[in-house]
Amino acid sequence: SAVISQKPSRDICQRGTSLTIQCQVDSQVTMMFWYRQQPGQSLTLIATANQGSEATYESGFVIDKFPISRPNLTFSTLTVSNMSPEDSSIYLCSAVPIERGAGGYTFGSGTRLTVV
């Protein structure tokens, strides 16, 4: 299975600022996914990042707030913009292998964001 390096692992940010989270995969993958996990909750999908095209956002999430880049088949970034305390969550990236379903989905180690 692919291995994903995600950074930063945690950060404490001021209200109104932005944070960019990076995920680097050790092999080429098709789609990458960005999730948010609020305290005590399960994972909520923010968007699907496709190489060479705009990300597809889920209901309730917009590009201005969560811009995503996917410049190649091994790398993606998620920016959390104009942060407020409500954005305090764990953010996770995930990737699906080129051969769909083979080896399962892989997740990064998560970014624990606290907005003060």
Added chain:
Amino acid sequence: KQEVTQIPAALSVPEGENLVLNCSFTDSAIYNLQWFRQDPGKGLTSLLLIQSSQREQTSGRLNASLDKSSGRSTLYIAASQPGDSATYLCAVLYYGNNRLAFGKGNQVVVIP
């Protein structure tokens, strides 16, 4: 709607007991099912992947079964240890979909 349910939401067991975690899904057209472990504040670690054509998968003390007809999967952890304390998530990949459908997790505490 393709829902995934995990029962119980939380459980505590004494060290050495076997753990049984249940996952149910509403649509039998699954491509595969994956069990993950999550430690507090961390990412997800894949434990076992069961393809739709398989009935079970085993890795060490872990065994996961899949029954598509009844829409159920069970994760067994033999001889539990304090280090098994974590949240266990069941995720289903359905045909025609590229996103995982997650349950809310089983939060497990193994008491020394």
